[in-house]
Amino acid sequence: MSVKHALLALLEQQPMYGYQLRAEFERRTGTAWPLNVGQVYTTLTRLERDGLAVADGEDDEGHVVYRITDGGRDEVATWFTTPVARTQPPRDELAIKLALAVTVPGVDVGTVIQQQRSATMASLQDYTRLKRRAAEAADRAERADLAWSLVLDSLVFGAEAEIRWLDHCEARLRRAAVEQGREGARPVEDVPVPRPARGSR
């Protein structure tokens, strides 16, 4: 995630000090990606080194206030007009885990899939609950509320896509197992099916 560009975009609106930047970042994105203040100051130091922002004195309470430079403004403009690259997709732990689960002998892939599906579903329930609350609070419609609600939508779509992919993996595995069974390589009973839950209320 580009903390650097996010902070620059905030500085473009007005000069701010570290804690202010962190608060403003979280106000707009929720706490989906919490930022610690150390990270903010490290980033500010780098921005200053690269000539994109400068420390511009202290406010009445002694906070060092940072201001964006012309170079910084150009950098923000370029960031907004350049698409996020998917040529190198971020490492996806779940995809890697499943790729290994289907190739390492003795792993109960069906259970791996179901446990993940439950966990992702629980997150999706949380996001949905938060969205409902955000909608209820929509009367106070501020731009920041809209920003937070869009971030939530992104999380909803992501979780939904993950569940759909897990369903797809499960269906593919079952089909593959049936086909192998037909060829006599593996009995059909070995179709990976998740274990029944111990008890449901």
Place this chain on the structure above:
Amino acid sequence: MNPVLQLADVTRVHGTGAGEVHALRGISFAAHAGELVAVMGPSGSGKSTLLTIAGGLDQPTAGAVRVEGTDLVGLGQQERARMRRTSIGYVFQGFNLIPALTAAENVALPRELDGVPVRTAREEALRALEEVGIADLAERFPDDMSGGQQQRVAIARAVVGERRLILADEPTGALDTETGEGILELLRARCDAGAAGVLVTHEARHAAWADRVVFLRDGVVVDETGTDRVEGLTERADA
């Protein structure tokens, strides 16, 4: 608290001998007042069978089905039909409204069949239509309404007379995303007001409106989401 709906060790077998199909294999399942439970699973997992049995539209091969404490299995056909009119509301993907009746008449029908005076039934129907946000369409016929409006009528019909168990089988299946969300909002609101709801769906984003999501595979409950929350996000919302 006793559940509004309780399935205890329910089995449903279709056919006999070599053609025997086990749609449900010893399922135990409950929905409490104030709770919306989603049931998910691939086609053939038994989720629709579970709903028809919970609604008294089908009988289990073995096991008990209790609605507000009454075992549907032990009831005669007439008593079961009465339970369906007074305690259980059913919402289908295809709406299933009667085309020759207006929205208000469709909603009032179960009450009239139950012996409620016509005028009272009508008043109740209008209140239910108001609750689902289409009081102004009371005199329309189903053919003159959009899919979303028809489904709202169907929900009004399912909840009229203060029925406490709402069973919904892919209620958003024929609707676009936004209209579908409106329907889920209504189901959710009804459960928040004290009904118990069971929602069968294959859409994760719809199931996410439920308090609990139960996963079925091959007629068995394989898993269920707990009440764990995403920590940071929930803290923000609660702050």
